[in-house]
Amino acid sequence: MTATAKSIGIIGGGYTGLTAALRLAQAGHNVTVWERGDFGGQAATIPLGDTRIEIFYHHLFQSDTHIQALATELGIGDKLMWLPSNVSYFADGRLLPLNGALDLLRLNIIPIWDRVRVGLVTLWLQLQKDWKKYEGITADEYLTKMLGRNAYEKTLGAQLKAKFGSYHDRVSMVWFWGKIWLRTKSRKNPLEQEKLGYFKGSFQVVANALVQACRDAGVTMSDHTGITSLEQSGDGWVVNTHSGAEHVDIVLSTTPSTIFQKLVSGLSTDYRTRLNALEYEGAIVTLLELDHALTDTYWMNIADPEMPFTAVIEHTNFVGPENYGGRHLVYLSKYVEQNHPYFGLTDDQIMTEYLPHLQKLNPAFSSDWIKRRWIFRERAAQPITPLHYSEKIPDLKTPLDNLWLANTTQIYPEDRGTNYAVRLGEDVARRILAEM
Ligand SMILES: Cc1cc2nc3c(=O)[nH]c(=O)nc-3n(C[C@H](O)[C@H](O)[C@H](O)COP(=O)(O)OP(=O)(O)OC[C@H]3O[C@@H](n4cnc5c(N)ncnc54)[C@H](O)[C@@H]3O)c2cc1C
Incomplete structure (x- = not known):
C-alpha cells in the first residue's frame, strides 16, 4: 500500500464499478465495492443446467476492443468466441431476412x-x-x-x-x-457474414474474472449490500447500508442517475438539471426455455405495431442448443417508458399478452413448448440521447468534493454496452487518480 493510500467506496458492481475498482486498487488504494444484487449488473446471469445465461441477451461487436483487451488481461481471452449471426425483419406478417x-x-x-x-x-x-x-x-x-x-x-x-x-x-x-x-466498424469485410462475440460459459465468465482480479488486488467485495444514502462528513463521505455505515475518503457511484439523486442530498438544482437532461427507457425482457426451435434466426426486429414486443432474440440460433442440454432459448424484448403499465403487470399477465403473437413467428408454436420462463425488468435500460447532448453531459466529477459518478448516461456518442462500461470504468479511475 502506498503512503498516500485513500479509502474509496464504489457503489454498484456492474462492469463500470468492477473495472474502476480494479484499476484503483492496482494503484494502491483501499477499495470497497457495494453491490445491491449479484456482481455483473445488467450483464448478470442466472444458472441454467450446468452453465449460465444472461438475464438480458448479450453479444459483442468486433469493434468492442476495450472489453476484448480486458478479457485478455484477465486470462479469459480464449473464452471469447466469434460466431456467425443472422438478422430478420418481421413486417406485414412475414419474417424477412435482412443480412446485407x-x-x-x-x-x-x-x-x-x-x-x-x-x-x-x-x-x-x-x-x-x-x-x-x-x-x-x-x-x-x-x-x-x-x-x-x-x-x-x-x-x-x-x-x-x-x-x-x-x-x-x-x-x-x-x-x-x-x-x-459501429456495425460497419465491426465487419472487416462488408460482404462477409457478420460475426458477433460471446463468452463460452456466458458473460458470467467476465464478471467472475473481474471479481477475482479485484479480490487479488485487495478490494473488499460486498454483494447483496444496497447503499441507502450518502452523507458528506469532513472531506469524505459516510456510506450507509441497511446493516451499518462506513467512512471513506472518496465515493464513486456507478448507479443510474435516477438512483444516485436519491442517495445523496445537497446536489445543486443546476447539476440535477444536467443529470435529468437524459431520460431512460425501461426494458422488460422475457426468457423462454423451449423444447423446439421457434425460428432459424438469431435477431428479429419486430416492425409490427400489433406485436407487444420489440425484438425477439433466439439465443440458440447464435450459441447452439447443444450448449444448453438441447433446449432452445428465446428472449422477447420490450423497451418501455419508465412509467409504462407493463411495469405493473405480473409475469402471468405479461405472458398472456405475449403468447398469441408467438404463432405469428412460427404457426406450429404451442405453449406446451415452454419448459421454463423468466421475466426480468430494468428501469434504467436505455438512455434516450437528446439533441446537443455533448453540451449537457454530466461530468464524471460531481460538484460535491470527492464524489464521482460514472454511468451509462456519460457514454457518448456511442450507445451503452459492456465495452463502454469497461472504458468508462478505466476513464473514471484515471480521472480520480489524476486528481489526488
Ligand atoms: C436488455 C439489454 C440488453 C443489452 N444487450 C447488450 C449487449 O448485447 N451487449 C453489450 O455489450 N451490452 C448490452 N447491454 C448493456 C450493458 O449490459 C450495460 O451497458 C452495462 O452492463 C452497464 O454496466 P454498468 O456497470 O455501467 O451499469 P449496471 O450494470 O447497471 O451496474 C450498476 C450496478 O449498480 C447496482 N446498484 C444500483 N443501486 C444500488 C445501490 N443503492 N446500492 C448498491 N448497488 C446498487 C445495480 O444493482 C447494478 O449492478 C444490454 C442492456 C440491456 C438492459
Whole structure:
C-alpha cells in the first residue's frame, strides 16, 4: 500500500464499478465495492443446467476492443468466441431476412426505389465519421427527410417506434449514426457474414474474472449490500447500508442517475438539471426455455405495431442448443417508458399478452413448448440521447468534493454496452487518480 493510500467506496458492481475498482486498487488504494444484487449488473446471469445465461441477451461487436483487451488481461481471452449471426425483419406478417444489401433489395414491403434509397442512406451513414453534424437533428426528422415518409414508416421508422415508443421523435440522429457506424466498424469485410462475440460459459465468465482480479488486488467485495444514502462528513463521505455505515475518503457511484439523486442530498438544482437532461427507457425482457426451435434466426426486429414486443432474440440460433442440454432459448424484448403499465403487470399477465403473437413467428408454436420462463425488468435500460447532448453531459466529477459518478448516461456518442462500461470504468479511475 502506498503512503498516500485513500479509502474509496464504489457503489454498484456492474462492469463500470468492477473495472474502476480494479484499476484503483492496482494503484494502491483501499477499495470497497457495494453491490445491491449479484456482481455483473445488467450483464448478470442466472444458472441454467450446468452453465449460465444472461438475464438480458448479450453479444459483442468486433469493434468492442476495450472489453476484448480486458478479457485478455484477465486470462479469459480464449473464452471469447466469434460466431456467425443472422438478422430478420418481421413486417406485414412475414419474417424477412435482412443480412446485407441483397436482402435489402428483396425487402418487398416497400417499392424497389425505396429499397434503393434505404440502401444508399445506410451506405452514406457508414461513410460519415463526423457525428457532431447530427447533434442538432432527431433521427425521426433526418430519416424521414432522407428516405421519404413511406420508406421511413415501413422500415427504420417502424424500428425506432418499436424501440423508443413515445420517445421516438426525440432521439438524436447521433444515436442512430452510432448504430450504423459501429456495425460497419465491426465487419472487416462488408460482404462477409457478420460475426458477433460471446463468452463460452456466458458473460458470467467476465464478471467472475473481474471479481477475482479485484479480490487479488485487495478490494473488499460486498454483494447483496444496497447503499441507502450518502452523507458528506469532513472531506469524505459516510456510506450507509441497511446493516451499518462506513467512512471513506472518496465515493464513486456507478448507479443510474435516477438512483444516485436519491442517495445523496445537497446536489445543486443546476447539476440535477444536467443529470435529468437524459431520460431512460425501461426494458422488460422475457426468457423462454423451449423444447423446439421457434425460428432459424438469431435477431428479429419486430416492425409490427400489433406485436407487444420489440425484438425477439433466439439465443440458440447464435450459441447452439447443444450448449444448453438441447433446449432452445428465446428472449422477447420490450423497451418501455419508465412509467409504462407493463411495469405493473405480473409475469402471468405479461405472458398472456405475449403468447398469441408467438404463432405469428412460427404457426406450429404451442405453449406446451415452454419448459421454463423468466421475466426480468430494468428501469434504467436505455438512455434516450437528446439533441446537443455533448453540451449537457454530466461530468464524471460531481460538484460535491470527492464524489464521482460514472454511468451509462456519460457514454457518448456511442450507445451503452459492456465495452463502454469497461472504458468508462478505466476513464473514471484515471480521472480520480489524476486528481489526488
Ligand atoms: C436488455 C439489454 C440488453 C443489452 N444487450 C447488450 C449487449 O448485447 N451487449 C453489450 O455489450 N451490452 C448490452 N447491454 C448493456 C450493458 O449490459 C450495460 O451497458 C452495462 O452492463 C452497464 O454496466 P454498468 O456497470 O455501467 O451499469 P449496471 O450494470 O447497471 O451496474 C450498476 C450496478 O449498480 C447496482 N446498484 C444500483 N443501486 C444500488 C445501490 N443503492 N446500492 C448498491 N448497488 C446498487 C445495480 O444493482 C447494478 O449492478 C444490454 C442492456 C440491456 C438492459
